[in-house]
Amino acid sequence: MAPRLPARWAAALSTTSTSTIIPSRSLLITERHTLLPRTAKRGVKYGWSTANPRDKPNRFNQPSAGLPIPTAGPAAALKRKEQSTPFRTGILATKKGVSAMFNAKGMRIPCTILQMDQCQVVASKTRGGNGYWAVQVGCGHKTAGNVTAPLLGYYEAKGVAPKRHLAEFKVRGEEGLLPVGVQLQPDWFKVGQFVDARSNSRGMGFAGGMKRHGFAGQGASHGNSKNHRTIGTAGPSQGGGSRVHPGKKMPGRMGNERVTIQNLRVLKVDNETGIVVVNGHVAGPKGCIVQIADAIKKDPPAETFMEKAKRLLLERNPDHEARLEEARVAHMELKEMRKQGTIGQAVALM
């Protein structure tokens, strides 16, 4: 198919049609079709079709073109992942230990106790600026001496104390974003709702095939010699090409990889002690960082609850807007002073 009239041509034509200085260009213009190219597009010669030419695939597949929505590309990827992206952000917590809870029927429920410490929103990632919607959350604290200068500048611009851990939680849309600097509390989650817990599992070090992949090992006797826990043969012969296939399970580093435990029920939240108690177990040793977010395979908590949680969050941080604006202004001033080399005076003034 012939390409449509390029924009440059159209612009040239529009100027010539008014001025008509150059007669050769004005030849392109007829009374009926002022801006159409001379090359014919429709006709038996070029393959006649009654379909609207604009419905055919075209490389200028713009949203305004009335064409089917593309199935590849960033927008399509976001659309595809929409169902598995939570409405709202998750939180960062520390695994404190495992205990049990007795429910109303007297049943014992094993549970994991997670503590949220200074969990704050640090930044928002937007579709326009970053290509996706996400909330960056930080937890814990770091003394300024242990933070690099670029990161100190980053936190300075946010008006947030330096954080020990940072993590991003993707959200479905703009409604899921939260203002920078607000502190998240355990009652962000509803008792009874389901969450997913992501953490790094306990590292096992270099482990053999039996421990790492559950291989059967070899016989203790029947002439076996010094090969009781080895993995045995690594590849087929003859038909298989007598080689080791890619991805062959072998001994190696085990554990210390990200593990997601899905659909854990929230049993208890307590703002005073900062704990979130979830049913069952979470991967990793005590003290590891756990990302908790609304479960993607269960229904999110009721919309009324989510609204209430967000309202409470904003009520607890009433001056977040002014705080952020102040920090931004101060950051720009300090940045300029750092460039000029006059930051020493500002420090002396403090």
Add this chain to the structure above:
Amino acid sequence: MITQASRRPLASWKAVLRRTRQQRQPLLLRSMATETTPTTPTPGAAMPIPPRKKPTFHTIKSNLPHKPIRTAFAVYPRPPSSRSTTPSPLISYHAQQIRRLDRTGARTALFSKSNPDAAKAGDVLQVTTNRGEPFAGVCLSIRRAGVDTAILLRNHLTKVGVEMWYKIYSPNVLGIEIIWRRPKRARRARLTYMRKPSHDMGNVDHLVEAWRRTRNVFSSKGKGAASNAGRAGKHAKKGRR
């Protein structure tokens, strides 16, 4: 308990002292009783707005004599930290759950390390649950884990060794009673050797019978007293020793 006094003079002293302690008990128990106030989260309660604190400066120094400060950054104050106020939330979680499940504090006292009259490994205990017969057996070990604390009882039923774990704070456990005290303190925390035939206590039913008879003598003779034994969850005699 007292029957052994003639043969074991030391044990008699122990028993006598224990009895004098028990006579003091009611006063103490009354003072120990606590009304629980469960700490439910109050989402509606708005926190007071802390006054906005000014940031401090973190300076990075240089070795140049004419320019001592290389650069500096404003560092903002930290938000309120739950970790500094509650460094070990597991302990507070256990305390809160135990307050809820053990309102009188009797179970805690029965297995407390600081209580000289507490049940120890080697004692014969009887656990009454809300279903089935009470189970009596020698306590092989006490697994202390806050609200998840459990005891392991061993007995012989139909000449077969049977071991049962019981969570002491479980609402299904109605009462735990000390049937018989080991005359001499066990020198191990976990008496796994008692599974060996040479150390096995065998069936403890005769001890349970003897205990029931002594109880009937001391209490008001009727059948009601015997049937009330172990219904500690609803009476003041909970965790009676």
